Amino acid sequence: MSRVYNFSAGPAVLPEEVLQEAAAEMMDYRGTGMSVMEMSHRSKAFDDIIKEAEQDLRDLLHIPDNYKVLFLQGGASQQFAAIPMNLMKNGVADYIITGQWAKKAYQEAQKYGKAVAVASSEDETFSYIPDCSDLPIDEDADYVYICENNTIYGTKFKTLPNTKGKILVSDVSSCFLAEPHDVEKYGILYGGVQKNIGPAGVVISIIREDLITDDVNPATPTMLKFKTQADKDSLYNTPPCYAIYICGKVFKWLKKMGGLEVMAAKNEEKAKILYDFLDQSKMFRGTVRKEDRSVMNVPFVTGDKDLDAKFVAEAAKAGLVNLKGHRSVGGMRASIYNAMPKEGVEKLVSFMKEFEEANA
Ligand SMILES: *Cc1c(COP(=O)(O)O)cnc(C)c1O
Numbered sequence: 001m002s003r004v005y006n007f008s009a010g011p012a013v014l015p016e017e018v019l020q021e022a023a024a025e026m027m028d029y030r031g032t033g034m035s036v037m038e039m040s041h042r043s044k045a046f047d048d049i050i051k052e053a054e055q056d057l058r059d060l061l062h063i064p065d066n067y068k069v070l071f072l073q074g075g076a077s078q079q080f081a082a083i084p085m086n087l088m089k090n091g092v093a094d095y096i097i098t099g100q101w102a103k104k105a106y107q108e109a110q111k112y113g114k115a116v117a118v119a120s121s122e123d124e125t126f127s128y129i130p131d132c133s134d135l136p137i138d139e140d141a142d143y144v145y146i147c148e149n150n151t152i153y154g155t156k157f158k159t160l161p162n163t164k165g166k167i168l169v170s171d172v173s174s175c176f177l178a179e180p181h182d183v184e185k186y187g188i189l190y191g192g193v194q195k196n197i198g199p200a201g202v203v204i205s206i207i208r209e210d211l212i213t214d215d216v217n218p219a220t221p222t223m224l225k226f227k228t229q230a231d232k233d234s235l236y237n238t239p240p241c242y243a244i245y246i247c248g249k250v251f252k253w254l255k256k257m258g259g260l261e262v263m264a265a266k267n268e269e270k271a272k273i274l275y276d277f278l279d280q281s282k283m284f285r286g287t288v289r290k291e292d293r294s295v296m297n298v299p300f301v302t303g304d305k306d307l308d309a310k311f312v313a314e315a316a317k318a319g320l321v322n323l324k325g326h327r328s329v330g331g332m333r334a335s336i337y338n339a340m341p342k343e344g345v346e347k348l349v350s351f352m353k354e355f356e357e358a359n360a
Contacts (some may be wrong), residue, residue: 005344008322053248080108099150103348132161149175179264198247201240269296
């Protein structure tokens with residue numbers, strides 16, 4: 001067996017311990033004589049799996065009782081529609097555009113009401129987070145929407161926007177469980193799990209209960225209505241059972257690691273190794289404003305496309321894979337999620353040093 005250091009933005013690296021446990025349980029999950037893949041979602045064994053997963057997530061995030069946890073399908077992208085359909089009562093929502101995912105959410109919301117871009121960093125290729133301390137929030141806005149960590153551009157909101165009392169909805173796909181989140185500050189916090197939690201196929205949405213109502217856009221598909229899912233504890237129809245099972249294992253792993261404060265410190269430490277190198281390198285440089293840097297996704301460039309391509313190819317040969325930047329930014333991007341060990345980042349940096357010397 002030979003494992004690589006996988007810097008993919010998503011689907012992404014998972015903890016080896018989790019993969020090994022899942023492998024050990026593949027043929028016979030705890031005496032049931034079957035894999036979780038083969039199991040009814042109405043079985044006692046799966047009921048225990050999903051309930052335990054929810055409880056562990058609640059423990060990790062200290063989720064208050066007045067918030068529901070939903071395990072959904074359709075990816076984060078489907079929530080771009082579900083959120084306005086469920087929340088637009090006045091038909092107005094304010095969007096802060098800090099990257100492609102926020103922009104897609106904004107464009108989708110326009111189908112269901114008046115979506116207003118109250119701030120944007122598109123003027124500088126989304127390389128910073130705009131000042132959100134005093135935005136022209138609409139008096140009628142049903143919510144204010146952000147993408148908290150911009151997976152493609154590598155920026156992160158270090159302070160949440162001043163929503164002037166409006167509900168905050170946040171896409172946390174690529175920073176979910178990277179640090180503690182103060183759940184009470186949000187109306188909804190949601191994300192696809194395939195970035196920092198588990199395998200593709202699940203979206204976790206943490207929703208304040210008063211936002212789960214029958215008063216939704218009448219065109220809302222049954223499946224996209226939060227209340228449908230909440231009333232049935234995410235078992236309205238067949239959920240992505242196996243992916244939820246793996247997420248549950250990741251929650252246990254996070255608890256064992258010491259919880260989200262510990263993960264935050266580890267993530268800061270890992271990111272610092274890479275950023276410190278970038279800041280002194282003569283060949284490589286980071287692409288975003290320093291104070292807005294993400295600790296999860298680190299884009300960097302040499303300024304020379306051919307050299308970038310050479311770097312990505314040679315890194316892959318050295319077992320450091322998926323370092324090619326997003327097609328809209330170019331260059332490189334190292335995604336260093338929770339499950340990326342510190343040794344992976346150290347190996348990347350020493351490879352960058354060697355490459356810089358060899359190609360100076
Ligand atoms: C990947 C990503 C998405 C899209 O996720 P899908 O599950 O593929 O729809 C949305 N938002 C952010 C921040 C992402 O990183």
